[in-house]
Every structure is written in C-alpha cells, then in structure tokens.
Amino acid sequence: MLKKIVGHIKTITKHKWLVFKLCCRAGIPWRGFMHDWSKFSPTEFWESVKYYTGKRSPIPLAKAEKGYSKAWLHHKGRNKHHAEYWYDYETPQKTFIMPYVYAVEMICDNLAAGITYNGKDWTKSTQLEYWETKGYKKPIHPKMAAFEKEVYTQVSKDGIHKVIRKENLKKLYQEIVEKNRLIERLNEISKK
Numbered sequence: 712m713l714k715k716i717v718g719h720i721k722t723i724t725k726h727k728w729l730v731f732k733l734c735c736r737a738g739i740p741w742r743g744f745m746h747d748w749s750k751f752s753p754t755e756f757w758e759s760v761k762y763y764t765g766k767r768s769p770i771p772l773a774k775a776e777k778g779y780s781k782a783w784l785h786h787k788g789r790n791k792h793h794a795e796y797w798y799d800y801e802t803p804q805k806t807f808i809m810p811y812v813y814a815v816e817m818i819c820d821n822l823a824a825g826i827t828y829n830g831k832d833w834t835k836s837t838q839l840e841y842w843e844t845k846g847y848k849k850p851i852h853p854k855m856a857a858f859e860k861e862v863y864t865q866v867s868k869d870g871i872h873k874v875i876r877k878e879n880l881k882k883l884y885q886e887i888v889e890k891n892r893l894i895e896r897l898n899e900i901s902k903k
C-alpha cells in the first residue's frame with residue numbers, strides 16, 4: 712500500500728512538472744502550475760492509489776472493474792482543460808469552444824502523458840498517431856478538434872520545441888478557432 716501511495720505521488724509530480732514545463736513554453740505558466748491539483752483530493756487520490764500499477768493510468772482500470780470511475784467524474788467536473796468538462800448533452804451544440812488557455816493546457820497535458828506512457832518509444836509522431844486512432848472520438852467541438860490535430864501534425868513534423876511556443880499557438884488558435892467566429896454568430900442570429 713505504501714509503495715502504491717509513493718508511486719502514485721511520484722507519477723502525479725512527474726506529470727505536473729512536465730506539463731508545467733510545456734505550459735511555460737506555451738506562455739501559460741499559471742495554468743501549468745495549477746494543473747491537476749484535484750488529483751490530491753481524497754476522491755481522486757485513493758481510487759488512483761487502489762488501481763495504481765505504475766505502467767498505465769488507473770482510471771481505465773477502475774472503469775473496467777466498477778463500470779465507472781469516481782475519480783474521473785470528479786476530475787473532469789473540475790478541470791477545464793478536459794473537453795469533457797465542456798460537454799453537455801442537453802445543449803443544442805453539446806460541445807463548446809474551449810477558451811485559449813484551457814485548449815493549450817489540454818494539448819500540453821496530452822503531450823506530457825504521451826511522453827510519460829511511451830517512455831523511450833516516444834517519437835514526434837506518437838501524439839498524432841494516438842489522435843488518429845483514439846483521440847478524435849472524444850466529445851469535442853469540431854474547431855477544437857481541428858486545432859488539436861493541427862498542433863499534433865506540426866509536432867510530428869517539427870517537434871515539440873518548435874511548435875509549442877506562445878506565438879505559434881496563438882496564431883493557430885486565431886486562424887482555426889477565432890476566425891469567422893463573428894460571421895458565424897451573425898449567421899446564427901439572422902437564421903432565427
């Protein structure tokens with residue numbers, strides 16, 4: 712038990728540190744610092760200790776055994792860097808455009824997780840491959856999906872250091888997400 716506790720704390724700390732470094736590069740250090748603190752709340756912490764293996768995330772293991780993960784439900788309800796936080800089946804659109812800082816924090820989070828779980832097998836194209844097989848399935852606004860995919864595509868060509876930069880990400884978000892937003896709004900209003 713103690714081994715699992717120590718192991719889990721180490722995993723969280725390592726992940727937080729990696730996300731923080733990426734967020735600093737991306738120009739959102741405060742988001743990097745605030746990332747995933749809720750993992751230390753009792754609901755998230757003890758479930759993840761119980762399902763700790765050191766090799767993969769405890770969340771899918773909890774889901775496989777119990778059918779749901781209380782830790783995940785708690786986590787996604789409080790952390791705006793998850794697309795699932797913004798998902799609401801009762802609204803006409805169901806998914807929303809995530810504010811810039813959270814969209815970028817999500818990308819840093821995914822890259823960090825990919826680096827950690829793949830270890831020395833990680834390459835520049837790992838994230839894009841993951842996106843193409845699994846990532847696109849999550850409930851996410853089409854513009855967010857386009858933004859994410861473009862970042863991972865760029866990473867697969869130019870690597871993290873060139874792509875995860877404030878200027879580059881700002882430009883991409885503006886081009887993919889914000890451009891035409893006003894026109895779309897006006898169209899929606901005129902349709903009513």
Ligand SMILES: [Zn+2]
Nearest residue numbers: 747790793820
């Ligand atoms: Zn998170």
